[in-house]
Amino acid sequence: MDSNLVVRALGALAHESRLAIFRLLVVAGPDGMAAGEIAQQLGLSPSSLSFHLKDLSHAELVTPRQDGRFIIYSANFDAMTGLIAFLTENCCAGAPCAASELPGCRKK
Amino acid sequence: MDSNLVVRALGALAHESRLAIFRLLVVAGPDGMAAGEIAQQLGLSPSSLSFHLKDLSHAELVTPRQDGRFIIYSANFDAMTGLIAFLTENCCAGAPCAASELPGCRKK
DNA sequence: ACGTCATTTCAATAATTCTTGAAATATGAA
DNA sequence: TTCATATTTCAAGAATTATTGAAATGACGT
Numbered sequence: 001m002d003s004n005l006v007v008r009a010l011g012a013l014a015h016e017s018r019l020a021i022f023r024l025l026v027v028a029g030p031d032g033m034a035a036g037e038i039a040q041q042l043g044l045s046p047s048s049l050s051f052h053l054k055d056l057s058h059a060e061l062v063t064p065r066q067d068g069r070f071i072i073y074s075a076n077f078d079a080m081t082g083l084i085a086f087l088t089e090n091c092c093a094g095a096p097c098a099a100s101e102l103p104g105c106r107k108k
Numbered sequence: 109m110d111s112n113l114v115v116r117a118l119g120a121l122a123h124e125s126r127l128a129i130f131r132l133l134v135v136a137g138p139d140g141m142a143a144g145e146i147a148q149q150l151g152l153s154p155s156s157l158s159f160h161l162k163d164l165s166h167a168e169l170v171t172p173r174q175d176g177r178f179i180i181y182s183a184n185f186d187a188m189t190g191l192i193a194f195l196t197e198n199c200c201a202g203a204p205c206a207a208s209e210l211p212g213c214r215k216k
Numbered sequence: 217a218c219g220t221c222a223t224t225t226c227a228a229t230a231a232t233t234c235t236t237g238a239a240a241t242a243t244g245a246a
Numbered sequence: 247t248t249c250a251t252a253t254t255t256c257a258a259g260a261a262t263t264a265t266t267g268a269a270a271t272g273a274c275g276t
Contacts, residue, residue, distance in 0.1 A: 007122055013195070014119035015264085019111070022195070026207075029200035036222060048265065050224050055263095069222055069273045077207030084192055084210070087121070087130070092137035099134075099185030102192070103211055123234090144252060156235065158254050177243040177252055 001082040005060065009083050012059035017044060018052045025062055025075035032065070032074030109190040113168065117191050120167035125152060126160045133170055133183035140173070140182030 013019050020042050025033060039049045053073060056062040061080070062073045084103060091097055091105040100107045121127050128150050133141060147157045161181060164170040169188070170181045192211060199205055199213040208215045 003124070003127070007124055007127055010118050010127070011122035011263095014115055014122045016111070016115055019115055019118070023197065026196060027198050027201050029203065030206050034222085035224095039223095045266075046223065047225080047267075051264080054224085066273085071223065077205075077210065080195065080207065081209045087188065088134060089131065090135050093135050095137065097185075098138050099188065101189045101211070102185065103209070119233095142252085143254095147253095153236075154253065155237075155255080159234080162254085174243090179253065 001079075001086050003086075006083055006086050009059040009061055009079060012055050012061055015052070017042065017048070018056055021049075021052060022056060022061060022075060025073060026077075026080075028074065030074055032072040034067070034070040034072050036070065038073065109187075109194050111194075114191055114194050117167040117169055117187060120163050120169055123160070125150065125156070126164055129157075129160060130164060130169060130183060133181060134185075134188075136182065138182055140180040142175070142178040142180050144178065146181065 013022060021038055024038060024041060035049060035053060038044070038053075039046060042049075044052070053062065053064070057064060057073075059079075061076055063076050064071050064073050066072075081103075088099070088102045088104045091099055091102060094106065096106045096108045098108070099105050121130060129146055132146060132149060143157060143161060146152070146161075147154060150157075152160070161170065161172070165172060165181075167187075169184055171184050172179050172181050174180075189211075196207070196210045196212045199207055199210060202214065204214045204216045206216070207213050
């Protein structure tokens with residue numbers, strides 16, 4: 001995962017509405033959720049939702065697929081794990097470390 | 109971890125320089141690194157570095173301590189794990205899921 | 217083809233965030 | 247105390263990002 005995409009992904013998540021959208025889709029799992037249903041659950045206007053979904057899509061955190069006249073969005077779990085790996089990479093320079101709960105860190 | 113702090117933390121990381129600073133401190137581990145050394149390694153001006161460190165501190169991602177005339181910053185690993193937990197909370201509504209590498213998700 | 221519903225795009229404005237350099241503060245050394 | 251070094255603060259301008267409503271697109275059922 002390249003640094004620019006990581007910055008973009010973090011920026012996408014760094015907003016109240018988009019964070020809520022993403023978490024909703026994480027809970028929804030691979031089945032995902034239609035744009036309209038997301039808008040309804042979070043009380044967002046269509047244009048605002050679309051703006052935020054575009055941002056999340058561009059960051060590759062969510063993926064849309066067409067289903068009839070709905071567009072279903074689902075969370076991209078690979079992007080999530082890639083992001084976490086990037087943040088914790090080479091934690092404590094490889095020494096057994098204080099952050100043992102983190103994936104990719106050597107346990108103490 | 110409350111949602112506002114998560115948004116702040118993600119926003120703090122969503123910037124090339126701050127992401128680089130944080131990753132440097134993750135590698136440095138609990139010993140941390142003096143502000144000046146960070147500036148040198150990343151080629152940042154003092155005021156710009158200070159601005160970004162303040163932002164990271166405010167998001168509780170890094171913690172400063174005074175050491176002589178230096179100020180040593182270190183990564184806050186608890187905040188990092190809290191952030192990851194927040195993002196992946198109730199992944200796939202609790203069902204064994206596609207994102208099995210994520211902490212907090214039930215394995216498939 | 218027509219009407220309807222789901223979603224996206226656009227343009228204008230408003231709000232937030234970044235960068236820079238100069239000045240201020242604080243610590244330790246001489 | 248005086249000096250040099252480490253770091254932060256401040257203010258101004260530049261750049262980016264968010265919000266809104268109206269209009270446009272695209273898909274389906276009739």
